[in-house]
Amino acid sequence: MKNREIANLFEEIADILELRGENRFRINAYRRSAQAVSGISRDIEEMAAEGSIESIPGIGKDLREKIEEYLRSGEISLLERLKNETPPILLDMLRIPGIGPKTALLIHAELGVGSLEDLKRMALEHRLQELPKIKEKTEKNIIRGIEFLESFKGRTPIGIALPLAEDIIESLEGCEEVSRLEYAGSLRRHCETVGDIDILAASSSPEDTIKYFAGLSLVESVIVSGPTKCSVFTSDGIQVDLRVVEEKSYGAALNYFTGSKAHNIRLREIAIERNLKLNEYGVFEKKDGGSGKRIAGATEDEVYSALGLPYIPPEIREDTGEIEAALKGGLPELVSRSDIRGDLHTHSDWSDGNASLDDLASAGKRAGLKYILVSDHSMSLRIAHGLTAKRLISQIAEIDRINEKIRGFRLLKGSEVDILPDGSLDLEDGVLKKLDVVIAAVHSSFKMKRDRMTERIISAMKNPFVSVLAHPTGRLLGTREPYDVDMDAVIAAAAETETALEINSHPLRLDLDPVHARKAAAAGVLLSLGTDSHDPSLELDHLRYGIGTARRGWLCKEHILNSRTAAALKKLIERKRKRNP
């Protein structure tokens, strides 16, 4: 599907037009169409073939022609022209949080910076303060913004890396010589971003396998290629390493390349204690200096077992207590997809989603879920067409009608109610009590001082009708830092008020992160998995990123709110409501 590519190009056009001070409605038209194109579940190429592109809201004759031009020639001439006329540093600067077109143009015109490194250096030398309307604070924010971008530089979010790795594996399965195949590295540990993608293969002919890999259509260029290892860049600029090993070493290699480094070091220490040697080829008996007999290596199970350990799931291989737990036989039974009965955070076309309630229900049923919470935004979030109390009540009636028609599945009535800056909620208790599950979230005034933000969030959790705090820290990976909030206090308040904390499963949020999720569970707080889906046909599947995060946080089925049946879930929610009438 080229939907995403086209959306990115339209965004780029909008950015450049903005820098050129074009008509803001024209700019907005490009942004809206970018959203529309990436938001639809249908393949844009298919729609082009049947001539129905203009049925997408926000796309008229002109944009249709640009889409067709791209599908035909691989580029949009308008964008090529605009790019020729625009210094790339201007676009780079727009990615810095807090810098918009005006500031970017000003800095570029007055100081002539050529790169972000340049800009950072000048900011550190306080050169930016020579400019009008820029003082110490703005300068500091710019430095902070650049450092924020740097921390993600060269890293790929799991939401892109995982599907790509799966595609590569599917392609490599076409290579006859390959007998075993998996992705390893930080991706297998379900880290939220990865530096590169590691693929491990067992093959009877490493050379042929490497040749096959280097010839895949998604390979843009080969970085290095040897007899057992090949590194390439894909057309998106992501590095993929393939390593080919013998079958008898496959488990040891998988273990080695999965990491983490800290985990591997601990394993090697355990091997030494047992007078064994562990490396990427296997577990060996130690014979006075020389390498002895191989006693394990073909599977990871075998490797762990040779070290006297049970199999340790990749998501917790971080040396944060898993070795000790394994030695004591106390490893957690981590939550898995089959434990999850419902999705507790979705949007429909009543607010900013693209699916009707009917679509949402059928997509949920197809995904094997028992229930889905419809949690459209509340009215203060105008940008997302938040629902007024009146519209929410009509939605409730509509959900009741739909539920009467379907079997074996339920739409739950809900709201993602806004937590206003003073900590009050955007809907009255009288409305909230009509809902099955209320999730509350901050969507405005992100830059509040720590104490006030913490107080604001805790005050919302105290409301008896708020069952879940959604995306508790508000971070957007690579785009927005978390709010300045005292998470320890929030976790304590969640335990005290019986409010669940969400693990928002959108791959660019993954909020809570594993560290906080683990802390919360230890404090007796339930975690709620929600996809925050705005397009159920594509995004209900994001549940897997949330599950990966939950597993990284050592969570088991019983820690997860939506591993419950709908009836058990309602009982838990009633308990909080009754406790604070």
Added chain:
DNA sequence: GCCGTTTTCGGCCCGACTGTTTTCAGTCG
């Protein structure tokens, strides 16, 4: 650039925050 029970031109979302200013421009969602 899109769109139309306000219909082919004239609107289009706009409130809130931040940091810089003494009244507002720029940015964000």
